[in-house]
Amino acid sequence: MKSIIPSEILYKILGIIQYEYRDNIEEYYKVLHSCILVNKVWFTILFKLVYIHPHFKSKEKFLRFIETLTESVIRQHDLQSKETNFIKLRNYHDYVKQLHISSICYPSNDDIYNLSDINLKLETLILEDCRMITDGSLDCLLRSLPDLRTLKLIANQNLTDTTLQNILNHNEKLTELSIDRQVRFTRFGYKSVIRQCSKLKVLQLHHDTGVTDMFFIECACRRNMQRLERLDIKYCSSVTNKGIQQALIAAPNLKRFAFTISNTINHLALDTSDQNILNIMNKSSCCEFIEHLEIDNMDFDKYELSIFQLTKMVRKMPRLKVLNLIASVKIGSLRFLPKLMEACPSLEKLYILPLSLSNPKKYDNLRREIEGYNTTYPDQKLRVYLYNQFLE
Numbered sequence: 001m002k003s004i005i006p007s008e009i010l011y012k013i014l015g016i017i018q019y020e021y022r023d024n025i026e027e028y029y030k031v032l033h034s035c036i037l038v039n040k041v042w043f044t045i046l047f048k049l050v051y052i053h054p055h056f057k058s059k060e061k062f063l064r065f066i067e068t069l070t071e072s073v074i075r076q077h078d079l080q081s082k083e084t085n086f087i088k089l090r091n092y093h094d095y096v097k098q099l100h101i102s103s104i105c106y107p108s109n110d111d112i113y114n115l116s117d118i119n120l121k122l123e124t125l126i127l128e129d130c131r132m133i134t135d136g137s138l139d140c141l142l143r144s145l146p147d148l149r150t151l152k153l154i155a156n157q158n159l160t161d162t163t164l165q166n167i168l169n170h171n172e173k174l175t176e177l178s179i180d181r182q183v184r185f186t187r188f189g190y191k192s193v194i195r196q197c198s199k200l201k202v203l204q205l206h207h208d209t210g211v212t213d214m215f216f217i218e219c220a221c222r223r224n225m226q227r228l229e230r231l232d233i234k235y236c237s238s239v240t241n242k243g244i245q246q247a248l249i250a251a252p253n254l255k256r257f258a259f260t261i262s263n264t265i266n267h268l269a270l271d272t273s274d275q276n277i278l279n280i281m282n283k284s285s286c287c288e289f290i291e292h293l294e295i296d297n298m299d300f301d302k303y304e305l306s307i308f309q310l311t312k313m314v315r316k317m318p319r320l321k322v323l324n325l326i327a328s329v330k331i332g333s334l335r336f337l338p339k340l341m342e343a344c345p346s347l348e349k350l351y352i353l354p355l356s357l358s359n360p361k362k363y364d365n366l367r368r369e370i371e372g373y374n375t376t377y378p379d380q381k382l383r384v385y386l387y388n389q390f391l392e
Contacts, residue, residue: 002203004058009015010042010045010046010259011045011046011048011049012084012270022056023204024222026055026057029050029055031051032046032049033050033209034050037052040359041198047092047095048095049086050100051092051095051096052095052096052097053097053098053099053100054096054099055100056100056101056102056104058104059102059104059105059106061105062101062104062106062107062111063111066111066114066115066118068092069092069093069096069115069118069119069120070114070117072091072092072093073093073118073119075091076091078231093118093119093120093121094121096120096121096122097121097122097123097124098122098123098124098126099120099124099125099126100128100129101125101126101127101128101130102126102127102128102129103128103129103131106132106133107128107130107132107133108133109132109134109136109137111140111142112133112137112141113137113140113141115141115144115274116137116140116141116143116144117144117342118144119144120144120145121147122145122147122148122206123147123148123149123150124149124151125141125145125148125150125151126152126153126154127152127153127154127155127156128152128154128155129154129155129156130156131156131157131158132158133156133158133159134158134159135158135159135160135162135163135166136235138159138163138166139162139163139166140169142167142170142171143170144321145171146170146172146173147173148171148173148174149173149174149175149176150174150175150176150178150202151167151171151174151176151177151178152177152178152179152180152204153178153179153180153182154180154181154182155180155181155182155183155220156182157183157184158184159182159184159185160184160185160189161184161185161186161188161189161192162189163189163328164185164189164192164193165189165192166192167192167193167196168192168193168195168196170359172198172199173198174196174200175200175201175202175256176202176203176204176256177193177196177202177203177269178198178202178203178204178232179204179205179206180204180205180206180207180208180218181206181207181208182208183209183363185208186209186210187211187212187214187215188210189210190208190210190211190215191218193215194215194218194219194222194224194296194318195224197219197222197224197225197228198222198224198225198226198227199227200225200228201226201227201228201229201230202228202229202230202231203225203228203230203231203232204230204231204232205232205233206234206235206236207234207235207236208236209236209237209238210238211233211236211237211238211239212238212243213239213240213242213243213246214245215239215243216239216244216246216250217243217246219246219247219250219251220246220247220249220250223249223250224250225247225251226249226251226252226253228250228253228254229253229254229255229256230254230255230256230257231247231251231254231257231258232254232257232258232259232294233247233259233260234259234260234296235257235260235265235296235298236260237262237298239264239265240264240265241264241265241266241268241269241271244259244265244269244270245269245270245271245272245286246312248270248272248286248287249272249286252286252289253289254287254289254294255289255290255291256288256290256291256292256293256294256386257287257290257292257293257294257343258294258295258296258324259294259295259296260295260296260297260298261295261297261298261303261304261305261328262298262299262303263302263303266303266305266309267305267309267310267313268310270287270313270316272286272287277363287316287317288316288317288318288319289319290317290319290320291319291320291321292320292321292322292323292324293313293314293317293320293323293324294324294326295325295326295328295329296326296327296328297326297328300327300348300355303328304327304328304329304330304355305329305330306329306330306331307329307330307331307336307339307380310325310329310340311339311340311342311343311344312343313345314343314347315343315344316342317344317346318346319346320344320346320347321346321347321348322347322348322349322351323344323347323349323350323351324351324387325350325351325352325353325354325387326353326387327353327354327355329352329354330354331352332354332362332365333366333369334366334369334373334384335352335372337373337382337384340382341382347381347382347391348381348382348383349382349383349384349385350382350383350384350385351384351385351386351387351388352384352385352386352387353386353387354366366386367386370384370385370386377388
């Protein structure tokens with residue numbers, strides 16, 4: 001029977017559903033699997049959504065996934081010359097684009113080597129808390145992923161500086177690199193990342209003691225962060241105001257920037273007003289293209305900006321549209337908004353998470369004040385929201 005819904009429309013509808021279930025990925029895959037069982041037409045259309053970003057709930061599921069992909073490679077090799085029917089061919093391995101391997105999968109080095117043999121066409125790879133994976137197995141996997149564009153390494157205890165060097169050697173198309181809580185990465189390993197920066201558009205460095213001011217000073221000297229559009233430097237304890245200033249100078253086309261205030265980072269971090277530097281770059285400000293700014297707080301009890309310091313910072317960003325303030329500014333109410341809008345008339349969205357949220361009564365008062373503001377001024381350009389971690 002001919003499908004009533006065109007295949008392209010059906011694919012888009014099921015793709016949109018993923019957004020609705022972004023906080024419950026397991027429920028989303030239950031919906032997909034139910035739809036796949038409707039008929040062969042639905043299976044052919046929708047199986048890609050299952051394999052494009054697979055989800056694992058156990059070690060057994062992960063091993064079964066590897067086994068299925070291995071079988072599909074063998075089947076394709078045996079049948080490709082004489083078979084064109086997709087139902088029989090089932091080349092699942094060609095459709096895996098995003099792979100998140102976490103501690104739930106408990107991957108061993110042998111598992112990573114087996115993945116390398118499949119030659120996936122991965123574009124995004126996330127390794128999170130994979131305690132057994134070493135530099136050697138990851139190097140083998142990176143060699144087999146020439147199309148990799150996004151790599152995220154999160155709290156993998158056995159990875160060392162060698163991995164940072166291998167990333168540079170094998171992944172020419174890489175444009176997004178995220179490193180979070182990699183305790184064995186040192187400043188010597190990050191020197192390899194400096195050479196990679198010329199190709200990156202997104203760089204995220206969180207909780208990394210190996211990242212120091214010298215990293216950004218050398219990037220500024222080499223002028224190899226010209227393509228960088230997003231930079232997140234959060235909870236890097238060895239970075240100071242000087243490092244942030246050099247980062248802004250090194251990345252003149254930056255559109256999104258996030259940093260953490262601390263005892264060494266304050267409102268002067270964005271003070272890149274050295275006229276000699278600006279004249280060389282032919283710019284009036286190093287922050288002129290930033291559209292999204294996030295200011296986090298390392299220690300809620302000590303480091304806060306005043307409203308005066310905040311307005312002084314945002315004046316340097318004529319194109320700022322989104323501002324995230326995570327326990328970083330002294331906010332008791334929304335009475336500061338007129339000053340903020342005067343300092344930054346381009347601002348469209350403000351997300352705040354003030355310290356007052358620890359008090360239930362103050363939380364309710366602030367929530368009601370935000371709701372009242374958005375309701376009272378529906379035509380106001382600036383909208384105010386409470387911050388949440390799922391923001392994008």
